[in-house]
Amino acid sequence: MDLFEHARAQGDALRALEARAAELRALIAQHDHAYYVLDAPTIADAQYDDLFRELQAIEARHPDLKTADSPTQRVGGRPLAAFPAVRHRIPMLSIRTETDTEASGAEGFDARVRRELGLASAAPAVEYAAELKFDGLAISLRYEHGLLVQAATRGDGETGEDVTSNVRTVKAVPLRLRGAPPPVLEVRGEIYMRRDDFERLNARQAAAGEKVFVNPRNAAAGSIRQLDPTVAARRPLSFFAYGVGDVDGWLLPDSHAQVLDALEAFGLPVCAHRAVVSGAEGLAAFHARIAGLRDSLGFDIDGVVYKVNALALQQRLGFVTREPRWAVAHKYPAQEAITLLRDIEVQVGRTGALTPVARLEPVFVGGVTVTNATLHNQDEIDRKDVRIGDWVVVRRAGDVIPEVVAPVPERRQTALPRFVLLERFPNCPVCGSHVVRGEDEAVARCTGGLFCPAQRKQALLHFASRRAMDIEGLGEKLVDQLVDAAIVKTTVDLYRLGLLALANLERMGEKSAHNLLAAIDKSRSTTLARFIFALGIRTVGEATARELARHFGALDALMEADVDALQQVADVGPIVARSIAEFFAEPHNREVIEQLRAAGVNWTEGAPAEGAVGALVGKTFVLTGTLPSMTRDEAKAQIEARGGKVAGSVSKKTHYLVAGAEAGSKLTKALELGVTVVDEQALRTLMNESDTDR
Ligand SMILES: NC(=O)c1ccc[n+]([C@@H]2O[C@H](COP(=O)([O-])OP(=O)(O)OC[C@H]3O[C@@H](n4cnc5c(N)ncnc54)[C@H](O)[C@@H]3O)[C@@H](O)[C@H]2O)c1
């Protein structure tokens, strides 16, 4: 390459960098606006930080590319014009961030401080004040003679917004200080929202059809920058003090830690998780200790903050453009990220419950790459209004299963359909049985309890249990082995087991194999009640199974009963009736039951119990007019005693209209709808038939 070409290539590269810097500035400005002004970021902090660092790196290598309006040259966002401006007498700065590992982050900071203070390597360790880095928004509280007179946001660091009336509603912020505060005291601290308060607030917002917040920080910032203080007053905000700004008439103590102690004595909340530590080792230990506490704090932190403790040394170190040289934020891996929701699938649990699972564009969060996150259930999906194709906030805190917190509505560009689990999965993805969801139930379920591979182990264990088929020796370990080796798939396979299959199992001696087969064989002769219980129909316990057996007498009668007929059984309400009907409506279950009978499972069937089956059972009657020899109340009692129901008005569902003298509009309606009309005599005949049916 000749000199000319070389120069041209260099020029090209520089122009490309310049263009990239401009692009980054525009992008960052856009995200700053969403974050600082709208309190609704559309990318995760870590992604934002990457853009910011890229720009910083370009500007560091090519200072001539730096512009006066570059975001690297200032703090935060422009203050909102809706609030009166407050000029900070002492600027509110940002803090430099270390994202390195525990040891290197602490060492890096300590080494820099020692170098800038000109300390020799033999000099004693520097003392630091270590605190939590609260994830909220910075606030400056001005107290004059102990009274809160003004509260201001950070804004661009020089000028903030006057949010006094909103901050007055925050209970943790004292309106009057205790003790003997100085004439002027500006307290610097963080307004934040506790995690449980945040979740309750979002649930309330969603229920009211209002905007849900992506995280507590943005909820706190949005609340403080509310134009209506009565709205702010309803937002559950908290506060921690972490420093001072303008101070007059107070001889400050020697160290930052002592300043915090003094603030606490003035009645300000100061977080108890703070320590004075020595050197890089002390910092690293604090970082590690807080990492272990992080998930149990009840509020979000994104790291810890290290500050040189001696105020005299802080003074010597001073500031750079946007940050002090004497403090650093040492972050933890982000617990939240924003990514694309590609699809929603379901997982079928041991009991048949279907849990919707988000399939995500892989994203690094909480220290690992996450591709799936739980969506809990349909109600949660509705509440959060999460749709396939949305950008969503994913949270992974500690060892908890990652979850989708909320969509980022600003990034939903086209109309996306709502996700309805029962429409997407009318059938169980594991076994194909139909899926149902009770009216008052959050959970959708596979009804193929006897057949579904996902529910296999649970079903077998229940089937074999002592109060069900009572197969001695068939416990959890053995069920695991039999299912895992694919020897047993459904309960029928138990009755097809032979010595050969058992011989291959680990820890199964010949004697126990014989015993098991004998126990299985013995279980063939059972009772109807036990068999019904053994089927594992949800909501059907031992007592209900006994009632069902007594009432219907025979399995076929039970299997054919509709919801109305089932509700005639003592203790069977609409929910239980529905789950029984759904269970027997599933052909897979019926198949297994047939196979069980064919395999020789048997019981004695009896006659149905008194009043169980009769001409009146499940039938709806309406009474009208005057009957010759009984009052309407008597008629009603007699019908109900035989399992019939008496309704007040005629509809298509009415089976009989019992009409006496002077029957009026009900008769006309019944004739119109083609409902069978009977007189008292015919009713008596029906009741007699019913009595002999028993
Ligand atoms: N997602 C986005 O679109 C987007 C856009 C802009 C900014 N951001 C995020 O905002 C942050 C940058 O904002 P920043 O410049 O204010 O830095 P910062 O918020 O990371 O750090 C400075 C702030 O830390 C707070 N703080 C908490 N605990 C403290 C303590 N014990 N002592 C002192 N200060 C404490 C103070 O409010 C202070 O203003 C980054 O995390 C960035 O990712 C995100």
Ligand SMILES: [Zn+2]
């Ligand atoms: Zn299933």
